Amino acid sequence: MMEQLKTTPSQTVGPFFAYSLTAEQYGYGYNSIVNDVLTGDGIEGRMICIKGQVFDGAGSAITDAMIELWHADNFGQYRETCINGKNDGFMGFGRVGTGTNSNGEFSFTTIKPKFSDNRAPHINVILFMRGSLHGLYTRIYFSDDEKANTDDELLNNVPAERRHTLIAQKNKSDGIATYLFDIHMQGENETAFFEL
Amino acid sequence: METEEKIFDTQPPYLYPEYKSTILRSPTKPLILTKSFIKDLSMPVFGESCIGEFDNDLTKNAAKGGQPIGERIKVSGKVMDKYGRPVPNALIEIWQANSAGRYIHKLEIHDAPLDLNFLGAGRMLTDKEGHYMFYTIKPGAYPWGNHYNAWRPNHIHFSVIGHQLDQRLVTQMYFPGDPLFDYDPIFQAVPKHARELLIARFRMDWTEAEFALAYEFNIVLNGSKQTPFE
Numbered sequence: 001m002m003e004q005l006k007t008t009p010s011q012t013v014g015p016f017f018a019y020s021l022t023a024e025q026y027g028y029g030y031n032s033i034v035n036d037v038l039t040g041d042g043i044e045g046r047m048i049c050i051k052g053q054v055f056d057g058a059g060s061a062i063t064d065a066m067i068e069l070w071h072a073d074n075f076g077q078y079r080e081t082c083i084n085g086k087n088d089g090f091m092g093f094g095r096v097g098t099g100t101n102s103n104g105e106f107s108f109t110t111i112k113p114k115f116s117d118n119r120a121p122h123i124n125v126i127l128f129m130r131g132s133l134h135g136l137y138t139r140i141y142f143s144d145d146e147k148a149n150t151d152d153e154l155l156n157n158v159p160a161e162r163r164h165t166l167i168a169q170k171n172k173s174d175g176i177a178t179y180l181f182d183i184h185m186q187g188e189n190e191t192a193f194f195e196l
Numbered sequence: 197m198e199t200e201e202k203i204f205d206t207q208p209p210y211l212y213p214e215y216k217s218t219i220l221r222s223p224t225k226p227l228i229l230t231k232s233f234i235k236d237l238s239m240p241v242f243g244e245s246c247i248g249e250f251d252n253d254l255t256k257n258a259a260k261g262g263q264p265i266g267e268r269i270k271v272s273g274k275v276m277d278k279y280g281r282p283v284p285n286a287l288i289e290i291w292q293a294n295s296a297g298r299y300i301h302k303l304e305i306h307d308a309p310l311d312l313n314f315l316g317a318g319r320m321l322t323d324k325e326g327h328y329m330f331y332t333i334k335p336g337a338y339p340w341g342n343h344y345n346a347w348r349p350n351h352i353h354f355s356v357i358g359h360q361l362d363q364r365l366v367t368q369m370y371f372p373g374d375p376l377f378d379y380d381p382i383f384q385a386v387p388k389h390a391r392e393l394l395i396a397r398f399r400m401d402w403t404e405a406e407f408a409l410a411y412e413f414n415i416v417l418n419g420s421k422q423t424p425f426e
């Protein structure tokens with residue numbers, strides 16, 4: 001076994017990340033590599049919108065969190081080529097802050113990932129915020145994939161009473177399908193986070 | 197093996213009550229263990245075209261006809277996995293306060309001057325050997341609302357995207373000998389033996405004469421994928 005180095009400790013993202021990490025969304029004079037749109041024009045797949053809020057242990061919406069999404073395309077394939085900036089075809093990677101909407105709501109537009117390798121369609125979520133000394137990892141599954149969700153290995157690893165915290169609820173609406181995915185840091189509906 | 201993991205546990209806890217915002221923002225239930233295929237998931241790769249000409253020079257990338265006020269410094273280092281192997285093409289994004297301790301963020305209320313020639317944001321990719329380098333000015337300390345008379349030590353925020361999901365790191369780089377270390381709960385939340393890992397090393401030998409002092413800050417990412425044997 002090779003000698004191991006000590007890994008660099010994690011620190012909070014703090015309240016002031018926006019002018020670097022999500023500058024365009026917040027209106028700062030700096031460009032952003034990625035944003036809330038994870039797909040480009042003419043990409044095969046069903047357009048969806050994912051909306052939600054992040055709540056603290058007192059039930060207040062958190063307005064200084066940053067969320068990253070990373071997911072596979074309509075063929076179950078993650079993007080492997082370099083991302084060269086926004087609108088570079090299917091990127092599958094996006095990032096937003098919760099500070100530009102007065103109630104802390106976030107919103108992503110993308111295509112629904114496909115079922116692959118016996119895993120239900122899902123989106124990887126990495127969450128950062130002031131007051132969190134680590135990035136937190138969780139997943140979004142979809143309420144209309146009931147059968148696939150039942151067979152999903154990772155979901156089956158989650159205690160049954162907590163599985164609902166990972167399932168985005170489809171909101172019946174005209175046009176783009178919208179899924180609601182709220183994140184609760186604590187409380188009755190505390191989101192299931194995974195150890196990496 | 198488990199003992200080894202313990203020895204190398206360099207990470208702060210989720211809940212650290214002295215850092216007050218962790219109280220309502222940290223998970224109360226244990227994290228759920230995942231299979232290694234999830235930790236190994238490849239992260240997005242970013243191309244050179246994402247990086248602007250002066251993105252690794254914060255003294256230039258927002259200058260409006262002048263130079264930012266403050267002590268010019270060069271920060272460089274290497275991004276590695278826990279076996280010491282370089283992590284090339286990692287995306288590093290940075291942000292910091294100006295030399296007066298003021299962030300340009302709209303919600304920043306600290307009554308210190310803004311600097312028209314300084315934004316405080318930058319980004320870069322590591323090279324084939326995992327190296328990165330940027331110029332900036334040394335950030336100032338600033339007060340915050342955690343407790344009466346709370347001040348953050350001078351620091352630069354780092355966001356790093358490595359090759360795998362478990363190589364996504366957000367951290368802060370500090371400067372040697374900062375008298376505020378003992379009073380900062382964010383720094384203190386890190387186990388004592390690991391705090392030095394967040395402090396850049398002053399490198400006289402890397403200093404650019406008549407131009408900039410130099411600091412070395414190496415970053416060691418997790419990385420469960422490779423289990424090499426020697």
Ligand SMILES: [Fe+3]
Pocket residue numbers: 014016348351353
């Ligand atoms: Fe800061």
